[in-house]
Amino acid sequence: MINGHTENHLQWIPPAVGVYHITVTISDGVNAPVTYRFDVTVGTAGVPPTASIDAPSEVRVGVGVRFSGAGSTDPDGAIVEYRWDFGDGSTGSGRETTHAYSEPGTYSVTLTVEDNTGLEDSAVFSIAVLEHPSPPYDVEGLYIPSGWMGDYGDIELNTAWTTNPLSPPVCVKIVYTPSGPLGWAGIYWQYPEQNWGDQPGLDLTGATKLTFWARGESGGEKAEFKVGGIRDPAKTYSDSIYPAASTGVLILSSTWQKYTISLSGRDLTSVIGGFCWVTNSTQNPGGCTIYVDNIIFEA
Structure with missing residues (x-):
């Protein structure tokens, strides 16, 4: 008997979460009735996970892209599987994965996550894959000055300085005022931004040199300029140019x-590391101001 019902077959929907005491009495009208009692615990239905994709919205042909599903969540369990469809016939797995596209176009990337109860959710992300350019490559159009090093608080950077640029309207101005404990500072122009080896860099095949223009505020300023050289054994990727290609220490005019x-x-x-500037307090004990323009990879 459930809530007084006497049917031979009964469908019952619990009205709320809780513990229900069920009594079932079986009788054939001749023999003594037989009663069974048991408890049913009713909980909430499982909540599916929520898939989330983090990746750059634009990339070049042949350049590895890091896709992350780390932002995916599951409120009442744990995500146990990540399945990737990159939209070009290729698939992958894992919370984070890397993929390179061989053809330009716009691709829809799908991430499907599954939790420990078998529930799933999918997210879709659009990525534009651009043709690989040929030299010349403009460093300032491809790389971000995000890799601040050493006593980086001693640096002031202005990438849109309008006074006396070589090629108007702007140039790069860097001011170094030594005061920190390390006695040196520098900046890497990186691809992607803040990339110290978590993702691959750009394929600049075809270039044979990097050219740039520089000057000092007064003349006599010392600085070194480099290409490549980023490598950390704890990271997955490293600069294909290693050790760095360098000018050595220059004395600027x-x-x-x-x-x-x-x-x-x-x-x-x-x-x-598409470009790097570095100096120290020994070379410039009173600090220095330098200007850089037209940073180009040439064939």
Whole structure:
């Protein structure tokens, strides 16, 4: 008997979460009735997970892209499986994965997550894959000055300085005022932003040199300029240019001068650090102000 019902077959829907005491009495009208009692615990229905994709919205052909599903959540359990469909016939798995596209176009990336109860959810992300350019490559159009190093608080950076640029309307201005304990500072222009080896760099195959123009505020300022050189054994990726290609320490003039870093024979398939400036308090004990313009990878 459930809530007084006497049918032979009964469908019952619990009205709320809780513990229900069920009594079933069986009788054939001749023999003594037989009674069974048991408890039924009614909980909430499982809540499915929520899938989330984090990735750049734009990438070049042949460049590895890191896709992350780390933002996916499950309110009442745990996500146990991540399945990726990259929209080009390729698939992957894992909370984070890397994929490179071989053809330009716009692709819909689908992440399906499954929790420990078998419930699933999917998210879709659109990514634009652009043609791989040919040299020249403009560093400032491809790389971000995000890799601040050493006593980075001693640096002031202005990437849109309008006074006396080589090629109007703007140039890069860097001011170094030594005060920190390390006695040196520098900036890497990186791809992608803040990439110290978590993702691959850009394929700049075809370039044979990097050229740039630089000057000091007064003349006599000392600084080193580099390409590549980012490597951390704890990271998955490293600069294909390693060790870095460098100018060595330059003594700058107060007028614009052109400098060249040869890349002949170097591996340019994954350049993370497209450009780097570094100096120290020994070279410039009173600090320095330098200007840089037209940073170009050339064939």
